[in-house]
Amino acid sequence: MQTTPGTAGPAFVHPSADVEEGANVGNGTKVWHIAHIRSSATVGEDCVIGRNVYVDANVVVGDRVKIQNNVSVYQGVTIEDEVFVGPCAVFTNDLRPRAQNPNWEITPTLVRRGASIGANATLVCGIEVGEHAMVAAGSVVTRDVQPYQLVAGNPARPRGWVDEKGNVVSRETTR
16 A cells, blocks of 8 residues: 555554555545455545445545445546545446446546535446535436535436535525
8 A cells, every 4th residue: 555645644544454555545544444445546635434445446536535334436436525425325337237248348437526425325327426516315316416416316306506515505406
């Protein structure tokens, strides 16, 4: 494991966690019980990687991100700074999953700065979640989410707008 220079102090990795050689974990980050960070993954500074979190190869996680327990972040997912990912949220990276597919291609997903993903939400790959957007718990996100937009349901639909602190500021669904 490599650490990045900074003032936050070294990363903490719980003894039961597996941080592979070649993974880059930023200073001040805490990697908790039975988490697994693959080689070539990058996790920024001052992050919290919860119990049983899996961060796949080539994933990029920004600074000050909180990924709660039981989340898998698969190759093709980029999470920018200050994002919250609730427990058991699901990221996908294959639009047409098959056990045997020699032509399989990763479909990327981008979660922009300050966004929040609720517990048990599913993000279907190929989408972008905008800055400070909020995805409600249990939602299934199949389309892009605009900055500051609140979405909920299956499939997730616009339910309003939030501010940078996550407060609902409007229940109008369009802007």
